[in-house]
Amino acid sequence: MAPTQDAIYAELDADLSWSERDLPERERTKHVHRLHPYLGKFIPQLVEELFRRHVPGGGRVLDPFAGSGTTLVQALESGLDATGVDIAAFNCLLMEVKTRQYNLFSLEHDLRDALTRFERGEGRAGRAPRYVQEWFAIDAAKELLRFRSLVNDYEHADVLRIVLARAARSARLTTHFDLDFPRTPQREPYWCHKHRRECKPVGHAARFVRRYTLDTLVRLKTFAHVRTRHVVEIMHGDALEVELGGQFDAVVTSPPYPGLIDYHEQHRYAYELLGLDDRRERELGAAAAGTSRAALAAYADGIAAVLERSAALLRADAPLLVVVNDRRDLYPEILERAGLRLEGRHRRHVNRRTGRRAGEYFEDVLIARG
Numbered sequence: 001m002a003p004t005q006d007a008i009y010a011e012l013d014a015d016l017s018w019s020e021r022d023l024p025e026r027e028r029t030k031h032v033h034r035l036h037p038y039l040g041k042f043i044p045q046l047v048e049e050l051f052r053r054h055v056p057g058g059g060r061v062l063d064p065f066a067g068s069g070t071t072l073v074q075a076l077e078s079g080l081d082a083t084g085v086d087i088a089a090f091n092c093l094l095m096e097v098k099t100r101q102y103n104l105f106s107l108e109h110d111l112r113d114a115l116t117r118f119e120r121g122e123g124r125a126g127r128a129p130r131y132v133q134e135w136f137a138i139d140a141a142k143e144l145l146r147f148r149s150l151v152n153d154y155e156h157a158d159v160l161r162i163v164l165a166r167a168a169r170s171a172r173l174t175t176h177f178d179l180d181f182p183r184t185p186q187r188e189p190y191w192c193h194k195h196r197r198e199c200k201p202v203g204h205a206a207r208f209v210r211r212y213t214l215d216t217l218v219r220l221k222t223f224a225h226v227r228t229r230h231v232v233e234i235m236h237g238d239a240l241e242v243e244l245g246g247q248f249d250a251v252v253t254s255p256p257y258p259g260l261i262d263y264h265e266q267h268r269y270a271y272e273l274l275g276l277d278d279r280r281e282r283e284l285g286a287a288a289a290g291t292s293r294a295a296l297a298a299y300a301d302g303i304a305a306v307l308e309r310s311a312a313l314l315r316a317d318a319p320l321l322v323v324v325n326d327r328r329d330l331y332p333e334i335l336e337r338a339g340l341r342l343e344g345r346h347r348r349h350v351n352r353r354t355g356r357r358a359g360e361y362f363e364d365v366l367i368a369r370g
């Protein structure tokens with residue numbers, strides 16, 4: 001007899017639980033995975049192993065909550081086609097830049113030319129918008145706005161936009177230990193928990209523009225040498241509504257979890273500087289919505305509906321894999337409501353997370369089928 005959903009207990013899967021020594025940060029953030037910080041992603045090696053186990057014949061995978069694009073990038077590396085959906089415009093821009101196929105010669109020309117002109121003092125800062133005045137020192141604001149004014153001159157403007165966003169993130173008036181969700185601008189020197197000394201807020205952005213332009217070039221070139229020419233499709237929209245065509249051989253996803261992260265807010269500087277469309281009211285499980293009973297019920301409704309829609313696109317008997325730290329035990333019911341049968345639950349020991357939330361942490365890989 002098949003086990004019931006309740007009888008599926010999580011088993012620790014040692015092969016999915018890498019230690020820091022097995023898998024150092026350098027590997028977890030290899031090539032394009034570190035084009036821009038993103039809080040709440042899964043690691044490429046996990047996705048790689050899930051593909052190896054569950055989609056051994058290759059094919060096409062869907063990630064309805066694609067985030068920074070780990071599933072898509074890994075699909076290209078592992079030789080699969082992939083479709084990713086995300087409600088956050090910045091995440092979609094980041095995924096586009098990571099997965100596009102470049103003419104490396106013209107990419108290098110654009111990035112180096114933009115940097116040279118920027119360092120010569122070209123570009124116009126114009127008047128700083130309110131957010132920029134508030135969150136950046138005067139010189140940093142001028143430098144970022146000047147770089148922004150150059151970006152549109154290039155075919156690879158989107159790559160330069162990611163460089164701009166990353167430089168802005170580093171140049172904000174924040175403490176070093178609160179880069180994820182800073183509350184108020186830090187204008188004075190402060191005691192830094194991270195470096196255990198007094199640190200000063202950043203005054204300039206130019207060195208970040210230089211560092212990240214060159215780093216982005218290296219990362220995109222490195223990825224170009226390991227990727228396949230498989231097809232990636234990125235859809236900016238609500239996974240409850242986007243029209244997806246065709247059939248898939250697997251769904252691999254890590255949905256947002258209620259009350260943890262505001263996915264638009266974590267890249268607020270990018271929305272402000274790049275004028276991106278903000279659809280935060282459509283985010284499922286946003287931290288801002290809280291964890292009241294009503295919020296959890298709305299979350300479960302939304303995730304169940306997305307998983308049901310995704311499962312309907314799966315070829316017969318293909319797997320739907322959900323990576324989640326389900327500490328509220330919401331998922332057995334969510335899967336059931338999505339018409340899915342939970343057939344396995346692998347627990348993995350997440351060795352280390354980045355940022356101040358560091359610590360012991362487990363997450364599960366739920367294996368379900370329609």
Ligand SMILES: C[S@@+](CC[C@H](N)C(=O)[O-])C[C@H]1O[C@@H](n2cnc3c(N)ncnc32)[C@H](O)[C@@H]1O
Nearest residue numbers: 041042065067068070086087238239263283284
């Ligand atoms: C846990 S993250 C996924 C991270 C991804 N696995 C990675 O490695 O980068 C969840 C994502 O779901 C997105 N999201 C939230 N609500 C959504 C919705 N209604 N439709 C599509 N995406 C949504 C968020 O913007 C966020 O990027």
